[in-house]
Amino acid sequence: MNADLFNGRLLFAIPKKGRLHEKCLEILAGADIQFRRPNRLDVCVAMNHPIALVFLPASDIPSFVGNGDVDLGITGHDVILEAQMQDRVTEVHRLGFGKCALQIQTPENGPCQSVEDLAGKRVVTSFEVLAGAYFDKIDEQLNLTGDQKTKIQYIGGSVEAACALGLADGIVDLVESGDTMRAAGLHAIATVLQTEAVLIKSNVPHRAHHAPLIDLIASRIAGVLAAGKFVICEYNIRRDALPRAAAITPGRRAPTVSPLEEEGWVAVSSMVEKKNAATTMDELVKIGAEDILIFNLDNCRV
């Protein structure tokens, strides 16, 4: 592939596989960043923007962005902290997916039922920086020094098997539904942090010339996220009930109110949070609203 093709383009890193990959493709489509990724290639250019997409492991994206090798990226908040890149990148948006918790887990019926029980023993994890910092504090509180300190060992994957294999007394790993943890006979005894996917940009100054394009992409992504979060609620109501209706559906700035041909009635249109749509409709029915309709948003800028 011709390297000149990437010259001057904004570089945008996307997780190449794993839990975040599919959602990232949806975000790119929603932001109308069009591309064709040639088979087995991890870089490709966008067809309708001066952008090149770079497909990388999620855990490598913080250092690529932090070191200024790429301008923008999507990855987990957890891996930014693990890579110790939080001061070298800016989190532009939380993306609302990839939500999970980094938790300390031990065998359900084992001797370690608290963090204090586990302190000083063997802990296996892919998050050695975060786990190390967490247990440094616990060790200090418990006055564990030298050989008494908690032993943190890194492994790259299948961490949940470590206790059953006799390699660890506890693990530190991500939990979403808890299925993996329970299947391995483990339970959580503490939470190190909550995480979700984030859009990050580089703090390295030589990337600053891309700022206008970064702002454009960030605004488009914010629109995609808002479109997933809000619905449009439309209904008819008597004009005299309008103040109560506006209190139920205030919209982002104000509800849109249009006159109806029928005397004394108006049509109202307003954005409401998707998660509140059912209760909003219940409340509207109570004040006499009729013909209440909910529409999904394809995209928006708010």
Ligand SMILES: Nc1ncnc2c1ncn2[C@@H]1O[C@H](COP(=O)(O)OP(=O)(O)OP(=O)(O)O)[C@@H](O)[C@H]1O
């Ligand atoms: N079960 C999960 N639920 C939600 N988000 C998760 C989950 N597991 C991981 N993540 C998020 O996705 C990021 C990448 O994790 P993932 O396990 O997909 O990485 P990977 O090792 O690159 O992929 P793979 O598992 O295919 O090797 C994590 O750092 C975390 O932010």
Ligand SMILES: O=P(O)(O)OC[C@H]1O[C@H](OP(=O)(O)OP(=O)(O)O)[C@H](O)[C@@H]1O
């Ligand atoms: O609580 P759950 O919903 O079961 O999710 C947690 C699991 O998800 C992640 O691994 P993933 O399945 O992405 O594969 P990996 O172990 O290969 O990283 C994580 O490392 C856990 O093992």
